[in-house]
Amino acid sequence: MGSSAAIPLRPLGLTSAQFVTRSREAGRRGAPRDEYKALFRQGIVPPGCELTDHPVTATLVEGETSKFVLRHEDGLETESVLIPMPRASGTTTTLCVSSQIGCAMGCRFCETAQMGLLRNLRADQIVHQWWAGTHRVERASGNTIKNIVFMGMGEPTDNIDEVIQAIRVLVDHDGAMVPASNISISTVGNPDGIAKIGELVRENGFHRLNLALSLNAPNDEIRSSIMPVNKAWPMARLKDALLAFPRFSQAAFCVEYVLIPGVNDADAHCDEVCAFLRDIRCSLNVIPYNPRRNSPWPAPAESDVERFIARAVANGQFTKRRGTKGRDVMAACGQLGNEKIRNRKLISDVGISTPVSLGMPPHAARDAEKQA
Ligand code: SF4
Incomplete structure (x- = not known):
């Protein structure tokens, strides 16, 4: 042997x-x-x-939302977020996973963009986030992870082969058994990456995988000014990729729109976005901008968020707004790495076999950090 x-x-x-x-x-x-x-x-x-990665440092973010960190063999760290989602049938938990350490896309509203891309994660390091969240962190709270969203650090299509392998592992019937319908990939809109996800969705067992597009602008001029990738993949190309994407019934397709005051929140912008989306069957998710560190923009006024949503609905566009604080944190790629998440307020280092309670308030977490 x-x-x-x-x-x-x-x-x-x-x-x-x-x-x-x-x-x-x-x-x-x-x-x-x-x-x-x-x-x-x-x-x-x-x-x-x-398993190669060394779990787990757990961090309370705000309310019931929590972050945990996996430390890799090279000393770099991956962040993941656990978000309780109240439902009529009881609270479920969504896990927001990272696909890269840092990100190369450079979106101006994004905290992660400030890091640049440090490296891609391997499939096992992506799946490890689910495994640690399930067996080393989340078990203490009593909720199991129901949904997985690729909305953490990194652009999934920039590491698409490892992301797709990770999804194949997560849905495996002898393993994690996460239904494909409970997994969402959020992308800035790399058309080649969208096509690769489309190939996966055409396979049996993956038809109901969900796609989310981080759009955030009504036209190329504004989108290029806040998302440099738009110069490489302008909105017309993006639209072609979306129209070619296989659509099976019940798979959700969301277009995320981070509402930034003075940038993309005018009535005319709303009309333009709705016109762009008219022949794409999708939900428009409006997300009030969550200012990153040293942000050039403030958060939008509540009245402006409501005005924008009402106008989109009047335009005939199915539109939603993120409801809870926890959801705000994970609402879109680039909204994850906000200051509250990236500030390290360590509760404790968690041994490989010791679950942690995440219910400690921030001041207690700071005290614990001082004592460490
Ligand atoms: S918003 Fe997403 S794609 Fe853009 S820089 Fe941030 S992590 Fe990368």
């Missing part, structure tokens, strides 16, 4: 079939499919397998 230590396995980046094959190649004994199930369902790491 070969040594399992000689070929380290990173099972969080593998589907069950891949894990079985790689286990056999490594000459491991035992029942790899059972080990895989135990890893994803009970959090038991199989012998000879590596």
Whole structure:
């Protein structure tokens, strides 16, 4: 038998079939499919397998929303956010995952953009965020993670192969079993990336994967001024990519619109956005701008948010506004890395097998940090 230590396995980046094959190649004994199930369902790491990242630092963000950090072997960190979502049937939890450390897209309203791109995450490091949130952090609160949104740090289409592999792992029936309909990918609109997601959506089992577009502007001039990627992928190209995207019933398609005072919030802007979206079957999600550090813009007045939404509805566009504070935090790519999230207010370092309560108020968290 070969040594399992000689070929380290990173099972969080593998589907069950891949894990079985790689286990056999490594000459491991035992029942790899059972080990895989135990890893994803009970959090038991199989012998000879590596998770590589060192969980977990948990941070209270605001209210019931919480962030946790995975520290990687190279010292860089990944942020993920757990957001309780009140529903008629009870509270569910949404996990907002990162696909990169930092981001190269340079959106001017975004905190993460200030970091630039440090590196891509591997599929196992993306899935590790779900695994840690499920087995090392979230278990303490009693809620299981229901939905996963790729709206954390990074642009998913800029790391699309690893993102797609991570999704294949997350939906695996022998593993995490997250329904594709509970997963959303948010993108600034790379047409090639949208086409690759479309290829995945055409596969059986992935028809109901959700796509969200971070639009944020009514025309190319404004969009290019706040989202430099628009110069490479102007809105007409984006629209072609969206119209070509396979649409299966019940899959949600959201267009995110961060409302920034004096930039994109005029009545004429609203009319222009609605005209752009007219032949795209979608929900327009209006998100009041959440000022990043040193932001050139303030948050919009409540009356302006209401005016914009009322006008979009009058234009015949199905329109929603983010409701709760927790949702505001994750509302769109680029709204995640706001100051409240990026400021490190450490509650505690959490050992690999010790869940943490996230219910500590911020002042207590600061005290804990001082004592550390
Ligand atoms: S908004 Fe999203 S795509 Fe734009 S810089 Fe921020 S993380 Fe990147």
